[in-house]
Each structure stands twice: as structure tokens, then as C-alpha cells.
Amino acid sequence: MTPAIPLNDGHSMPALGLGTYPMxxxxxxxxVMSAIASGYRLIDTATRYGNEPGVGQAIRDSGVPRGELFVVTKLPGADHGYDETLASFEAARNRLGTDYVDLYLIHWPLPRLYKYVDSFRAMSRLRDDGLVRSVGVSNFGAKHLRRLVEETGTVPVVNQVELHPRFNQAEMREVHRSMDIVTQAWSPLGRGDVLDDPTIVRVADRHSVTPAQVVLRWEVQLGVVPIPKSRDPHRQRLNLDVWDFVLDEDEVVELSALETGRQGGDPDVHEEF
Ligand SMILES: NC(=O)c1ccc[n+]([C@@H]2O[C@H](COP(=O)([O-])OP(=O)(O)OC[C@H]3O[C@@H](n4cnc5c(N)ncnc54)[C@H](OP(=O)(O)O)[C@@H]3O)[C@@H](O)[C@H]2O)c1
Known part of the structure; x- marks a missing residue:
């Protein structure tokens, strides 16, 4: 059973979920059907992934009551702005075919455009209207987060950022801790590229688990919520099964020492619409 992580608005979120890009x-x-059958309750999608209809259909077909699932989707750059956000969300909700979304994120801050504050105000209204349970962000840097809170008075519950052994986000994790924001990890397996690292393989052998389980367990022990993507039912099951072993402090430090730098976009300059 996946533990729940409390959010700063009183709701809670499963401590590990399924990513769905690119599907x-x-x-x-x-x-999503096989993931839910093996026990996943958090599903991450985004309007930009183009798969909200497939994800939504699986949620309805799964046989699991909607209230037991935690559905995350994200506002694309093309729809930043107050009215645009309201319209974009309504279209996303229709594609998902769901009454509400558990967590709605701003996908990227796009600081040059600087409409994320307007979007976040609209998202807070969606939350007040009961269409969204919790509001959060993705790929925000410390200054974007502070600006958002200064201007709106609302602290996002989650910041979903790139995080894996090659980029462990020590600084942002500390910022999140100080602001009571949960760190969610995208590319938590480094897109699969870190799994043959000798340190990770050695730790995996020691615990008789897979390298992916070691990486996900390391993230859980850092207080991070990983959302590994797998299309393979067997790998999905293994990725969710990280609750019965514990890395010791030295092993956590060893994995954290694999840092080389980010692989994805830099939130200060990355633009995608
Ligand atoms: N907010 C953002 O800007 C942002 C950006 C990127 C991603 N995301 C989200 O984060 C999710 C996860 O990130 P990601 O998909 O980039 O990377 P990831 O989850 O780190 O890695 C996925 C890759 O690892 C493979 N894999 C999964 N489990 C494995 C295992 N146990 N052993 C070996 N290989 C395994 C998958 O292949 P198979 O499918 O064949 O198993 C896939 O090729 C995405 O799906 C998306 O939902 C968000």
C-alpha cells in the first residue's frame, strides 16, 4: 500500500505515481489500466501530452472509485493568462471526462511571458469552485515560487521538477521544505539512463532489488514523490514496490554524490507552449 503525503492545503497525495509521457x-x-490494477493511485498527465482522453478512459474503466485516485494534469504555456487558464482547464476536464482534477499544475513558469501569476489566480478560483482539489506548479525556480506567493498569497502544494541521481535538486528541496511545498520528481529514473550506474547496481544487489527500486527508494527517503513512467506491467509493479527495504545513510549519500547536472530545460529560459 502506497503511503500518503500530506499537502499544505489539508489534502494528501500518494507518495509515488505513474508518469504517462510520452504515451x-x-x-x-x-x-494506466495495468498501473491501477497493480495499486497505483496517482496518475500524472498534462494537456501537452495529448493523452488526457486515454488516461481519463482508463480511470473510468479501472473499476476503482474516482475518490481513491489522484489525477494530476498541467496547464500548457499556450494557455497562460486568467481567462485562458479557465478555458484550458475546462477543455482538459472534458477530455479527462472527470468532475474534478486532484492537482492542477502550471507546466512551466515561462518567466519572459510572465503570466504565471494570472494563471495561478485562475487556478485558485477553480479550486474555490471545487473543480480542482489542489493547485501547484512545475519547473518553478525559487524566485518564481516567491513571486507567486507574494502576489497571490497562496503557496502551491507541489513543485514538480526534474530530479534523479544525476540531478538531485538539493537547493530546490531546501526551498520547498522552507515553504511547505512537496517536491515531485519528473524523470525520477533519469529516463532509464542512470540504471546501469555501478554504484546503483551495487546497492541494488546488496538489497536484492532492481536498480530502479533503489533510485525510487532513495527519492522516497529524500522526501520526494517520484512519478516513474513505464509502459511495462512488470516494471510498473516493481517500481511501486519500494516500501519494504531501507537504504542506510551511507547509501543515500552515495546516490546523492552521483550529481552531474540537469538534463532537461532550465526554468529561467525554457519555453514550450
Ligand atoms: N513537468 C514536466 O515538465 C515533466 C517533464 C518530463 C516528464 N514529466 C513526467 O514525469 C514522468 C516520468 O519522467 P520520464 O518519463 O521523463 O522518465 P523516467 O520515469 O525517469 O524514465 C522512464 C523510462 O525508464 C524506463 N523504465 C521505467 N521503469 C523501469 C525499470 N524498472 N527498469 C528499467 N527501465 C525502466 C521506461 O521504459 P518502459 O516504459 O519501457 O518501462 C522509460 O523509458 C513522465 O512520464 C511525465 O509524466 C514531467
Whole structure:
């Protein structure tokens, strides 16, 4: 059973979930169905992934009551702005075919455009209207977070950022801790690229688990919520099964020492719409 992590608005979120990028609708439907059957309750999608219909259909077909699932989607850059956000969300909600979304995130801050404050105000209204349970962000840097809170008075519950052994986000984790924001990890397996690292393989052998389980367990012990993507039912099951072993402090430090730097976009300059 996946533990729950408390959020700063009184709701809670499963401590590990399934990523769905890049999956087309059919593939997302199959993957989300098998993930839910093996116990996943947090599903991460985004309007930009183009698979909200497949994810939503799987949620309805899964047989698991909607209230037991935690569905995350994200506002694309093209729809930043107050009215645009309201319209974009309504379209996303229709594609998902769900009454409400558990967590709505701003996908990237796009600081040059600087409309994320307007978008966040609209998201807070969606929350007040009961269409969104919790509001959060993704790929925000410390100054974007502070500006958001200064201007709106609302602290996002989550910041979903790139995080894996090659980029452990020590600084942002500390910022999140000080602001009571949960760190969610995208590319938590480094897109699979870190799994043959000799340190990770050695720790995995010591615990008789897979390298992916070691990496996900390391993230859990850092207080981070990983959302590994897998289309494979066997790997999905293993990725969720990280609650019965514990890395010792030295092993946590060893994994944290694999830092080389970010692989994805820099939130200060990355633009995608
Ligand atoms: N907010 C953002 O800007 C942002 C950006 C990127 C991603 N995301 C989200 O984060 C999710 C996860 O990130 P990601 O997909 O980039 O990378 P990831 O989860 O780190 O890695 C996924 C890759 O690892 C493979 N894999 C999964 N489990 C494995 C295992 N146990 N052993 C070996 N290989 C394994 C998968 O292949 P198989 O499918 O074949 O198993 C896939 O190729 C995305 O799906 C998306 O939902 C968000």
C-alpha cells in the first residue's frame, strides 16, 4: 500500500505515481489500466501530452472509485493568462471526462511571458469552485515560487521538477521544505539512463532489488514523490514496490554524490507552449 503525503492545503497525495509521457491515448489507456490494477493511485498527465482522453478512459474503466485516485494534469504555456487558464482547464476536464482534477499544475513558469501569476489566480478560483482539489506548479525556480506567493498569497502544494541521481535538486528541496511545498520528481529514473550506474547496481544487489527500486527508494527517503513512467506491467509493479527495504545513510549519500547536472530545460529560459 502506497503511503500518503500530506499537502499544505489539508489534502494528501500518494507518495509515488505513474508518469504517462510520452504515451499516445491507446498506450496511456493500457498503461494506466495495468498501473491501477497493480495499486497505483496517482496518475500524472498534462494537456501537452495529448493523452488526457486515454488516461481519463482508463480511470473510468479501472473499476476503482474516482475518490481513491489522484489525477494530476498541467496547464500548457499556450494557455497562460486568467481567462485562458479557465478555458484550458475546462477543455482538459472534458477530455479527462472527470468532475474534478486532484492537482492542477502550471507546466512551466515561462518567466519572459510572465503570466504565471494570472494563471495561478485562475487556478485558485477553480479550486474555490471545487473543480480542482489542489493547485501547484512545475519547473518553478525559487524566485518564481516567491513571486507567486507574494502576489497571490497562496503557496502551491507541489513543485514538480526534474530530479534523479544525476540531478538531485538539493537547493530546490531546501526551498520547498522552507515553504511547505512537496517536491515531485519528473524523470525520477533519469529516463532509464542512470540504471546501469555501478554504484546503483551495487546497492541494488546488496538489497536484492532492481536498480530502479533503489533510485525510487532513495527519492522516497529524500522526501520526494517520484512519478516513474513505464509502459511495462512488470516494471510498473516493481517500481511501486519500494516500501519494504531501507537504504542506510551511507547509501543515500552515495546516490546523492552521483550529481552531474540537469538534463532537461532550465526554468529561467525554457519555453514550450
Ligand atoms: N513537468 C514536466 O515538465 C515533466 C517533464 C518530463 C516528464 N514529466 C513526467 O514525469 C514522468 C516520468 O519522467 P520520464 O518519463 O521523463 O522518465 P523516467 O520515469 O525517469 O524514465 C522512464 C523510462 O525508464 C524506463 N523504465 C521505467 N521503469 C523501469 C525499470 N524498472 N527498469 C528499467 N527501465 C525502466 C521506461 O521504459 P518502459 O516504459 O519501457 O518501462 C522509460 O523509458 C513522465 O512520464 C511525465 O509524466 C514531467
Amino acid at each position: 499516445a491515448n491507446d498506450e496511456a489507456h493500457t498503461a
